[in-house]
Amino acid sequence: MQSFGVKFTVIFIALISIAYGLNHACWSVDRIADEIIKRADTDADGIITFYEFQVELMHDWDLSNGSCLPYHEFTRNWIEKFHDHHDTAHAFYNSLVISGADHLCILDVASHVSQYDTNPKDGQIEPAELRSFMHDVHPDSHQNGGHGHGHGC
Numbered sequence: 353m354q355s356f357g358v359k360f361t362v363i364f365i366a367l368i369s370i371a372y373g374l375n376h377a378c379w380s381v382d383r384i385a386d387e388i389i390k391r392a393d394t395d396a397d398g399i400i401t402f403y404e405f406q407v408e409l410m411h412d413w414d415l416s417n418g419s420c421l422p423y424h425e426f427t428r429n430w431i432e433k434f435h436d437h438h439d440t441a442h443a444f445y446n447s448l449v450i451s452g453a454d455h456l457c458i459l460d461v462a463s464h465v466s467q468y469d470t471n472p473k474d475g476q477i478e479p480a481e482l483r484s485f486m487h488d489v490h491p492d493s494h495q496n497g498g499h500g501h502g503h504g505c
């Protein structure tokens with residue numbers, strides 16, 4: 353029984369290491385949030401307006417009212433842009449999809465935005481709001497305080 357317990361613990365820790373805490377560029381969750389702002393904040397005022405966010409989703413993610421992102425499309429894009437390990441991107445995708453379908457749709461995104469638009473609640477995404485969202489939803493933030501401690505970091 354003890355041997356089973358030890359084996360289980362080893363496997364469990366190994367699975368956690370694979371699933372979490374891996375970013376190929378050693379980016380922390382805060383760094384990823386900063387990069388998201390850099391990409392979407394086209395007038396560089398530090399805030400993502402609803403319009404800027406919409407443009408980013410449509411141009412960079414191909415996501416609009418009439419479209420949804422399948423899992424492989426999201427992970428491929430996310431890994432390319434933010435260098436997360438595939439399993440981290442997968443876990444993040446699962447956290448983002450709240451409608452239950454196997455697609456990330458604009459309603460999922462809108463629901464996250466309205467939930468985290470609190471500081472202040474103004475229909476815009478301030479850096480503090482995005483960081484708070486990323487710390488709650490991105491899987492890496494639960495490992496090592498979200499400081500990007502992947503292998504070799």
Ligand SMILES: [Ca+2]
Binds near residue numbers: 469471472473474475
């Ligand atoms: Ca806001």
